[in-house]
Amino acid sequence: MISRVDVETHLAAVEQALIAMRRSQSRRALAELAVPAFEVLDVIEAAERSGSQATVSGVAAALHVDQPRASKLVTSAVDAGLVARVADKADGRRVLLVRTPRGRATSADLHRARQAACAAAMADWSDEERVVFAGLLTRFVAVFGAR
Structure with a gap:
């Protein structure tokens, strides 16, 4: 069974991944396509x-x-x-x-x-x-x- 702490940890990980993705797009990978x-x-x-x-x-x-x-x-x-x-x-x-x-x-x-x-x-x-x-x-x- 997944604990509340695990869920919160995963939600924080998703949030950080979204931030990192936005930053990488604004700097590199897809910036020229934006x-x-x-x-x-x-x-x-x-x-x-x-x-x-x-x-x-x-x-x-x-x-x-x-x-x-x-x-x-x-x-x-x-x-x-x-x-x-x-x-x-x-x-x-x-x-x-x-x-x-x-x-x-x-x-x-x-x-x-x-x-x-x-x-x-x-x-x-x-x-x-x-x-x-x-x-x-x-x-x-x-x-x-x-x-």
Whole structure:
């Protein structure tokens, strides 16, 4: 049976791992992939996968920023040629965001780079460990991110 002390120790270990991961990303491993325009691409791609339409409001909500900040991030992505603004055919007053061909190619490059960084970090893990970790991390983020 797991004691309360063990649970608290494990929770502290998870917290410290999250801190270390955030710090390492801001300094090294994925820092070059954390460009704000890339975050906008990720939000638009997630909307596409879910069958919904991306908007500046959706970017603001997904990135937990206010509307003016989201608008600046989207403008940066548009200026970089990664995203286009298009009129909503159902409501001409509404502007939708779509990835340009360059944006889709950049998304694919980002996926490859992020997955390569993860593969390198787990290079000495067994296939079973990778599967278990992927399932648990996905579950954790789904709950953690919803709060």
